[in-house]
Amino acid sequence: xxxxxxxxxxxxxxxxxxxxxxxxxxxxxxxxxxxxxxxxxxxxxxxxxxxxxxxxxxxxxxxxxxxxxxxxxxxxxxxxxxxxxxxxxxxxxxxxxxxxxxxxxxxxxxxxxxxxxxxxxxxxxxxxxxxxxxxxxxxxxxxxxxxxxxxxxxxxxxxxxxxxxxxxxxxxxxxxxxxxxxxxxxxxxxxxxxxxxxxxxxxxxxxxxxxxxxxxxxxxxxxxxxxxxxxxxxxxxxxxxxxxxxxxxxxx
Amino acid sequence: xxxxxxxxxxxxxxxxxxxxxxxxxxxxxxxxxxxxxxxxxxxxxxxxxxxxxxxxxxxxxxxxxxxxxxxxxxxxxxxxxxxxxxxxxxxxxxxxxxxxxxxxxxxxxxxxxxxxxxxxxxxxxxxxxxxxxxxxxxxxxxxxxxxxxxxxxxxxxxxxxxxxxxxxxxxxxxxxxxxxxxxxxxxxxxxxxxxxxxxxxxxxxxxxxxxxxxxxxxxxxxxxxxxxxxxxxxxxxxxxxxxxxxxxxxxxxxxxxxxxxxxxxxxxxxxxxxxxxxxxxxxxxxxxxxxxxxxxxxxxxxxxxxxxxxxxxxxxxxxxxxxxxxxxxxxxxxxxxxxxxxxxxxxxxxxxxxxxxxxxxxxxxxxxxxxxxxxxxxxxxxxxxxxxxxxxxxxxxxxxxxxxxxxxxxxxxxxxxxxxxxxxxxxxxxxxxxxxxxx
Numbered sequence: 001x002x003x004x005x006x007x008x009x010x011x012x013x014x015x016x017x018x019x020x021x022x023x024x025x026x027x028x029x030x031x032x033x034x035x036x037x038x039x040x041x042x043x044x045x046x047x048x049x050x051x052x053x054x055x056x057x058x059x060x061x062x063x064x065x066x067x068x069x070x071x072x073x074x075x076x077x078x079x080x081x082x083x084x085x086x087x088x089x090x091x092x093x094x095x096x097x098x099x100x101x102x103x104x105x106x107x108x109x110x111x112x113x114x115x116x117x118x119x120x121x122x123x124x125x126x127x128x129x130x131x132x133x134x135x136x137x138x139x140x141x142x143x144x145x146x147x148x149x150x151x152x153x154x155x156x157x158x159x160x161x162x163x164x165x166x167x168x169x170x171x172x173x174x175x176x177x178x179x180x181x182x183x184x185x186x187x188x189x190x191x192x193x194x195x196x197x198x199x200x201x202x203x204x205x206x207x208x209x210x211x212x213x214x215x216x217x218x219x220x221x222x223x224x225x226x227x228x229x230x231x232x233x234x235x236x237x238x239x240x241x242x243x244x245x246x247x248x249x250x251x252x
Numbered sequence: 253x254x255x256x257x258x259x260x261x262x263x264x265x266x267x268x269x270x271x272x273x274x275x276x277x278x279x280x281x282x283x284x285x286x287x288x289x290x291x292x293x294x295x296x297x298x299x300x301x302x303x304x305x306x307x308x309x310x311x312x313x314x315x316x317x318x319x320x321x322x323x324x325x326x327x328x329x330x331x332x333x334x335x336x337x338x339x340x341x342x343x344x345x346x347x348x349x350x351x352x353x354x355x356x357x358x359x360x361x362x363x364x365x366x367x368x369x370x371x372x373x374x375x376x377x378x379x380x381x382x383x384x385x386x387x388x389x390x391x392x393x394x395x396x397x398x399x400x401x402x403x404x405x406x407x408x409x410x411x412x413x414x415x416x417x418x419x420x421x422x423x424x425x426x427x428x429x430x431x432x433x434x435x436x437x438x439x440x441x442x443x444x445x446x447x448x449x450x451x452x453x454x455x456x457x458x459x460x461x462x463x464x465x466x467x468x469x470x471x472x473x474x475x476x477x478x479x480x481x482x483x484x485x486x487x488x489x490x491x492x493x494x495x496x497x498x499x500x501x502x503x504x505x506x507x508x509x510x511x512x513x514x515x516x517x518x519x520x521x522x523x524x525x526x527x528x529x530x531x532x533x534x535x536x537x538x539x540x541x542x543x544x545x546x547x548x549x550x551x552x553x554x555x556x557x558x559x560x561x562x563x564x565x566x567x568x569x570x571x572x573x574x575x576x577x578x579x580x581x582x583x584x585x586x587x588x589x590x591x592x593x594x595x596x597x598x599x600x601x602x603x604x605x606x607x608x609x610x611x612x613x614x615x616x617x618x619x620x621x622x623x624x625x626x627x628x629x630x631x632x633x634x635x636x637x638x639x640x641x642x643x644x645x646x647x648x649x650x651x652x653x654x655x656x657x658x659x660x661x662x663x664x665x666x667x668x669x670x671x672x673x674x675x676x677x678x679x680x681x682x683x684x685x686x687x688x689x690x691x
Binding site for chain 1: 656
């Protein structure tokens with residue numbers, strides 16, 4: 001599904017990723033952990049195509065395609081989804097209009113028919129309900145006036161509407177209380193399938209108790225320092241990053 | 253000062269001789285015209301040293317040559333897309349009333365229409381109407397008064413409600429280079445209501461100069477929704493001025509949509525003449541290329557318990573410029589005034605430039621007044637967010653620009669007029685050039 005080879009990325013001339021290698025197979029759930037400033041979010045932004053992140057070396061292959069050559073919206077069309085650490089508020093753009101435009105854009109890219117207004121409403125209500133989201137939230141502009149937990153639920157709602165092949169969740173657990181964390185995790189787990197892969201980016205092990213990964217990687221100083229099974233996350237949590245020879249916080 | 257600059261005084265000589273040559277063709281109002289000539293000779297035409305004209309430079313306009321309009325034959329099809337569905341229409345071609353293109357059935361007993369030329373004919377000895385526009389104020393109103401030739405005289409009776417919108421359509425014919433001085437006089441009677449739309453358009457390219465003054469009188473309890481849509485050729489000139497006087501409990505809802513002309517200025521002054529009068533002024537300018545668009549307001553609270561709100565937005569692309577000058581004046585008699593003003597600008601290009609100048613003069617102490625101004629670029633985070641959800645760049649950008657402008661139309665009833673405005677706003681958005689990332 002995803003193959004990252006020797007990826008070097010600079011932001012404003014400063015090298016953040018220094019040779020990341022990572023392979024995610026179809027149906028697998030990977031977690032990337034690491035201290036603050038190790039480059040976790042940079043990796044998610046490079047995958048989604050954000051500007052200002054210069055790939056100086058290496059490649060990313062997604063289903064055999066050169067991901068770096070695709071526009072941001074094309075990546076979404078190809079089934080890549082990024083759940084934001086800090087979802088963006090967009091005043092004046094209604095949530096419903098946004099979700100429908102998004103769904104129909106992705107469907108259009110995939111050569112599928114647009115969803116009618118009536119079917120869309122049914123679909124979105126059903127999905128929102130399963131995530132414990134109030135319908136009224138969707139009457140508001142995108143993320144405007146949403147609490148931290150509501151924003152994260154909204155991310156998962158979008159994910160379940162767009163049904164991605166590869167979902168990248170950037171610190172989805174941050175700012176969530178335990179109940180909200182469970183709802184969000186259930187939403188993510190509901191999408192798990194042998195055809196879909198997930199990349200969880202997280203600072204803490206907490207989320208991994210709810211979304212159990214097949215592999216855990218530790219990112220430090222812009223490289224994958226060590227990889228292992230889910231037990232690695234438990235060990236990290238117990239002993240701290242320091243015990244593994246990583247600084248607790250690395251200057252970005 | 254550059255040597256090539258044409259001094260405004262020489263322009264007045266030009267207008268004086270122009271006036272002398274045209275005198276026989278201009279209808280009536282000789283006393284008014286004489287007064288206007290005196291004002292022009294005394295004060296001259298505005299320059300950038302005139303305070304209210306600091307940001308809008310008319311030198312290019314004054315250097316341009318215009319020629320009288322030929323009588324161009326135009327068919328209604330040529331401007332069909334500009335006709336508001338279900339409206340009464342009064343049509344002018346190159347500044348002259350066209351009865352054959354107009355369509356005014358069903359107004360009998362409710363309103364009377366006359367062309368200004370007809371109305372002024374023979375009215376020479378005295379002021380033909382109690383004018384409310386101040387021709388001594390810096391601007392082109394004196395010039396308009398000197399040279400006014402045609403326009404709309406529209407009187408709405410007392411106690412009537414006109415359901416269909418009334419549209420004044422001013423068409424500039426293809427390749428026209430006319431100088432037009434139009435004067436519109438509108439009265440809305442006691443407790444009456446109506447919607448009036450003034451549309452300025454060109455067929456093809458035009459280098460015409462349209463100088464229009466509209467006087468609005470709203471009697472007690474009258475309600476007028478007044479829309480100006482200025483979408484003339486981007487090589488033409490448009491100077492428009494509205495002077496409104498509102499009596500007790502009268503309510504004016506004014507909206508200016510401006511996307512045409514190389515240089516446009518829409519000025520509105522509102523006299524809230526008696527208690528509880530209420531005006532809402534809104535404006536949206538959408539400009540590109542090297543267009544210049546100026547919205548200037550002057551709201552005067554003369555009496556107590558009046559309300560006024562002003563909300564102006566500009567969307568600027570390429571090297572365009574916008575100006576907003578908003579003035580609120582609260583007289584000592586105007587306790588319990590509620591007056592607000594806001595101007596916001598969205599720059600789609602680093603080459604664009606927006607100037608905003610609020611001016612509040614408050615002589616009463618028990619009032620609520622506020623003002624604000626903001627200039628911003630497209631929110632790159634919002635753009636990125638939309639794109640990660642599969643929405644392509646141009647669509648994402650249009651969603652954000654649309655969100656910026658859409659609240660101006662909130663509160664307007666869902667009717668053909670709103671549809672009409674939405675249609676032109678959307679068509680401007682679609683014409684934004686292929687997506688440019690803001691560096």
